[in-house]
Amino acid sequence: MNYLNENIDSLNKKLANGSLSADKLTKDTVANIKDENKKLNAWITVADDAKPAENLDFSKNKLAGIPIGIKDNITTKGVKTTAASHMLYNYVPVFDATVISKLKKAQATFVGKTNMDEFAMGSSTEHSYYGPTHNPWNLDKVPGGSSGGSAAAVASGQVVAALGSDTGGSIRQPAAFNGIFGIKPTYGRVSRWGLIAFSSSLDQIGVLTKRAKDSAEILNVIAGSDDRDSTVSEKEVPDFTSFIGQGVKGLRIGVPKEYMSDAVDEKVRAAVQKQIDFLKANGAIINKVSLPLTKYVVPTYYIIASSEASSNLQRYDGIRYGYRAKDTKSLVDVYVKSRSEGFGPEVKRRIMLGSFALSAGSYDKFFKQAAKVRTLICNEFDKIFADNDIIVGPTTTTPAFDIGSEISDPIKMYNNDILTISANLAGIPAASVPAGLADGMPVGFQIMAKRFDEGNIFRVADFIERNNKFYEKTPSGMED
Secondary structure, three states: OOOOOOOHHHHHHHHHHOOOOHHHHHHHHHHHHHHHHHHHOOEEEEOOOOOOOOOOOOOOOOOOOOEEEEEOOEOEOOEOOOOOOHHHOOOOOOOOOHHHHHHHHOOOEEEEEEOOOHHHOOOOOOOOOOOOOOEOOEOOEOOOOOOHHHHHHHHOOOOOEEEEEOOOOOOHHHHHHHOOEEEEOOOOOEOOOOEOOOOOOOOOEEEEEOOHHHHHHHHHHHEOOOOOOOOOOOOOOOOHHHHOOOOOOOOEEEEEHHHHOOOOOHHHHHHHHHHHHHHHHOOOEEEEEOOHHHHHHHHHHHHHHHHHHHHHHHHOOOOOOOOOOOOOOOHHHHHHHHHHHHOOHHHHHHHHHHHHHHOOOOOOOOHHHHHHHHHHHHHHHHHHHOOOOEEEEEOOOOOOOEOOOOOOOHHHHHHHHOOOHHHHHHOOOEEEEEEEEEOOEEEEEEEEEOOOOHHHHHHHHHHHHHHHOHHHOOOHHHOO
8 A cells, every 4th residue: 555646535535435445455554564664664663453443434534444653652552652762662551642532533543653753852763762764755864853754654655644743843844854744733732641741831743744635634633622731722623624725815924034044055945935936926925024033942942842851751760661770779770770771862961951951050041041032932923923924934954964964963953943943932833845856855845823823824835735746746765
């Protein structure tokens, strides 16, 4: 089974008219995943016993019988959930995350857990206890991170859709690197209950698909209130598919000069500018704007995210669940050895950075200041959205880079997220849609909107993809 030429509508139609069996679809999907995983390593756990739900209702549930991948930091009852860490190598949850419960109610089929950077800390899916994932466009390139496994699985046609999580660009950046659509909803639009926490004020579950409408279909299902997550908004969830096909005439679009500067690869800028010109030619109003605080987003983000991570990861102590070191002689020995052996280098680095930023002598100097800058960044976006409906620009400064080329340079790796971090700090929705190719690798076009205005994102993304039809392209690394 290969999904490169399929979407949720086409699969639903085939399942409904009987030309495609849900049982056979599931079996073929699992078989294909196992075959392709040998070269992509996009999956940590493949569900050999995956079965579609009983009494499938194809008219009521668009997702009925359709296989979906799940990032391995989203808990799934009875299915191993590792967060790509040695620390959770044997963790089998006894409950489903809220998004999983909602997808089960919609009768979707789960076929496995996708690879990721350990505890979602990374920009390349190289920081995984289970090894790096490879980009289907070029197997020597990274797929981005931390949702690189989900992105590679969708881009290679192994599944039509996959869930990911986005803390500082971890859905949008891999979507850009793999030439697919990926959306991070507004903070509070989707429940985080059951998401293994990295940075609780920044984490958000989202969707990766080849087509914008497919993500809209899934977001329709997983969005909405949840009594178990007090951060979820009670706002009514619109039908996101209703924004598909609306066009862009009269839409006010802000283009920050900082996002189109010389710091962005020339070919990336050219591909993005082509899409901006296309939107303008079709009636959109283009305004030049400025986000001067962009230069502060990376240090602000890494102080806040690492501080929250150091707090969230305290629970992994070698006592209650997960990895426990052997040959320990005291309680302190259990803590130290279990964490030393269970966590990878990037997770340790961020725990140490966060613990330092929260320490008595550093809190006012670092964490408190970062929180203040975050408020200023939120205000900056509010000011621009007073006169603009959306903000656009490149998703990343470069196309996908080579595996191993940046992993030893944390600062260089962190700066890969400079264009995506702001949306998480401000809590606004943002997505990446393919803009074209640069040196044979996909380029992402980022779209950001006001809080709870995902509709305009789908509106623009659909308009762009209907024109360039990038979804029809086959990743060059899969053509053999």
